[in-house]
């Protein structure tokens with residue numbers, strides 16, 4: 163199975179974009195009924211995570227707290243000026259794996275897959291590897 167490249171456009175400096183639908187569409191198109199979908203973010207100032215997609219305040223609180231834990235300005239030395247984004251990316255992580263059963267992502271009732279932007283707005287890529295098994 164070839165690697166699938168998804169394009170994602172973020173519209174804010176810090177953002178959590180629900181990409182569950184995009185990932186499920188790719189799984190459906192792949193025709194894989196049972197297996198694993200790996201979601202990988204090939205950027206150093208973005209990430210991917212799984213969390214609640216029912217109450218939008220969860221995402222709001224998540225972004226508010228992570229911006230407190232890693233402030234944008236804190237005497238960093240990195241010349242590009244976006245050390246906070248690099249830190250947040252590594253903290254949240256660059257990949258997730260979801261089990262596929264009967265052609266559907268086996269996410270919990272309240273779970274969604276989020277692309278996390280930490281230095282937007284930008285055009286971004288998300289890579290998917292869907293493996294049967």
Ligand code: ZN
Pocket residue numbers: 240242243244245248
């Ligand atoms: Zn940088």
